[in-house]
Amino acid sequence: MGASSSKEQNVSSEQREVESLAASTGSTSLLQNAFSKLADPQTNAIPLQSLQVLAKPPKVNHGFLIIL
DSSP: OOOOOOOOSSOOHHHHHHHHHHHHTTHHHHHHHHHHHHSOTTTOOOOHHHHHHHHSOOEEETTEEEOO
């Protein structure tokens, strides 16, 4: 079937299961695309501030969802 996206040899069965589920639902490419936009091109790391912004729940105003 599909190849695992893990680069490490010693990957837990839970990690393999999560990666397999993400790959089977098409989420892998979506997540890679989203996180690559947040990552610093030199370090390939995502700044903590960016993750904190993503972790905040969306604001709701009079029953309508506001995307900031």
